[in-house]
Amino acid sequence: MVATGAVLVVDDDPAICVVVGEALRRQGHKVKIAGSIRERSLLMDSFAPDVLITDVMLPDGDGLEGVADILERKPDLNVIILSAQNTLNTAIRATEKGAFEYLPKPFDLNELTRAVSDAIGTRADNGNEAVDSGLPHDGLPLVGRSPAMQEVYRTIARVLSNDLSILVLGESGTGKELVAEAIHSLGQRRSHPFVAINMAAIPRELIEAELFGYEKGAFTGAHARTAGKFEQAQGGTLFLDEIGDMPMEAQTRLLRVLQSGEVTTVGGSKPVRVDVRIIAATNKDLSALIEENRFRQDLYYRLNVVPVSLPPLRERREDVILLARHFLERAALEGLPRKSLADDAAQLLMAYHWPGNVRELQNLMQRLSVLSRENVIAADILRHALPLEAVPSDHGAPAGQLAQAVREWTKRQLGVGLGQSNPNLHTGLLAVIEPVLLQETLASVDGNQIRAAGLLGINRNTLRKKLTDYGLDPLQLRLND
Template sequence: MSRRVLIVDDEPGIRAALAQLLEFEGYDVKAVASGHEGLATYEAWRPQLTFLDVKMEGIDGLETLKRLRSLDPAAVVVMISGHATVKDAVAATQLGAYDILEKPLDTDRILVTLRNAIGHLDLREENARLRQRVERHGEIVGASAGIRALVEQIARVAPTPARVLITGENGTGKELVARALHRQSPRAKQPFVEVNCAAIPSELIESELFGHMKGSFTGAVQDRAGKFEQADGGTLFLDEIGDMSPSAQAKVLRVLQEGEVTRIGGNKVRKVDVRVLAATNKRLEGEIAAGRFREDLYYRLNVVPMVVPPLRERREDIPMLVEHFLQRLAQESGLPPRQVDDAAMDRLSALDWPGNVRELRNTVERLLILAAGPRIQRSDVDRLVGARAGDASSETGLGTFEHFATYEEFKLAAERAFLEAKLKAHDWNVAETARAIDMPRSNLYKKLERHGLAREQG
């Protein structure tokens, strides 16, 4: 689809020549003779780019530009002037003009400006698509009572400055809750900075949070701002706060109390305005009792507690999540979309998900890639996902026997369950597992490929 370009100029010769050039380059063009016509055409047609003369009868180009930018603050406008002054150029720039061209118009200059402006538009539209994708991917999907209550709590708490402690098992979506709180807060346009306290070595966590000065320790080759400074004005998300070292806990407490940070090796105190959100999969009351977490920090962070329910407590959301992931993953990977038949969906809903939504998402991706036909069948789920101990449908981990149409189907499911259990017992070390079950390693690799067995990430 060609780009729409509007020309607003009171000289018929300029309108005709510019329109002919742009149409030859493949653009969809409309040309009008006055500012009033230009504003009316812009509102009705919504061009992506506008060429606008500075000097015109009636309202001039600068006044037209001012009104046009009020109509559409994102409008991309190139001004045209027969005798542009520095004052005109400054005024046009201040009003948001993309560029200004002088008459007589030079074809090469027009085309260069055109390419640059369209490139600017392409980049802006791509950024908008990426933002929409991030927003879409940040959705908290579900209609269960637990999820509805969580979403309502987010809506109430997000506009306030209150600190929030988000708790829940691994893979339940604690980060999504933190991002939703930030996105619905007055700080939404400011930075959202995340720190995974469990992923950073204890000796580096203080440098990561508070920054450091050059030479303050081995490897500190330059001054570096910490996450608190980076999040100034916005939100800092401390993920897995229960794994933070005691010394870092003490310094975080001080920042929360005083709103100030000092970089390691420095003596300058820096004021920071940061909303802190924290998350953990640990029971912090137990960590406090064991002396591993500061009670005073816990009460500073736990102003508003939020609990993200595990997937086993909201099984009614599983079909919605499966459809959401299928659509999203198909778009991302370019694979054709798949539908899930009822028996397969029932099986997915019956499985236990110790890795929660993260595990379900990985499983849906595996099914999307490896399922045999255009629809995901119950047999695909049994072959590629299999059963695990503790499934809601079974005490054996294989389900009841009527689920298996043939002996071969049952045998494959049993073999998969056996191999997965043995691999987990040996921490997914294939060589050790092969020795333990007395099977050549090459045979085991073939069976892993056949069953789609792979260690879950994250």
């Protein structure tokens, strides 16, 4: 049985108001619509909603402003924030203001209706306590607007006010340490040390000494008592990078420390009380390591209280250009020559598979900032900077031109592009154009879906769905077949 109640929807987009309002009414909710902060204020008292859904960018101001005051007057109210400003900053601000949920635009309607039902069902137990980090949140290290990154932002925002252990998962170069730094610098331990240790970079026989410290004379070269990483991070955060490379014997001692909150140095006998938040990270499959008896299952459960999964860059292609421009701008702020990306270069970046993930893209943009003689980075410059096997072959150009031509024609005729939806778009016309475009594009890149998605300007998941919808087999769409 779906919990029902009164919902106030605040958004200046009439289409969103109509769609959201109708979906909520069908679930039995009473719904009122407002298009501005002023209208929201007028309806708050007369309508008395159980849930407030509000956009951030409203015609008369910031929709987040005033939310904390509303919650102070109406502590049983739950607030759901919608925003097209899909950044970590917005997610944190929404959490600080006491929001029940934050959903980036474009949002999933089913997810929104579920959030409303959850908010109504739990409003009696929700204290709506706003947590203010006291930070301006400018210059945050994480960049991206893809759905996968939005989920990362929401998770980070939710863990800032607690000390739960966090396990960050992701391939090398995806930004795992950036997540740890963001959680620390924005959380309640930010005034204390952030200490990082890379398990893969330390000899096995020295890991325990590095983590727990050692006494004078404990081993050859131990000339004085030395505090370990746990003691150095006292009151702050200890980041255990590449935790999957930790030897089993060190895992046993680490588990004992996490359970007791006490550290005993190598060669010592008196335990030292430590108070640190643990954030671990790995690019390995810990479940597989557990099956192989190379990682302790009980330690895994201790570390994996809140998992944060970072997607590889090839699965968040909508973020590639945003990241590239961010790195070029940051290089300029650091004193390097200011550069910009040409359209053909942006297309090439989208088609590349990025085995080194965000770190590879950052290094490439820094290198081009220094070495490129041109102020505008074009595709021919990128072709010399990327590995030869990664550069799309010349026969990929016609498909890109065809995709661009179809998108431009569609925009002129109906006001939309391939990856967009419009109720005025004739489905019969789309059914004729899309399959041909998909087939020609995939054939031109020898069936490579990643490159095809980049040329078409859509993400890989969207491409796969379209192939399924039209019954196309990518294995058969090759030039040589």
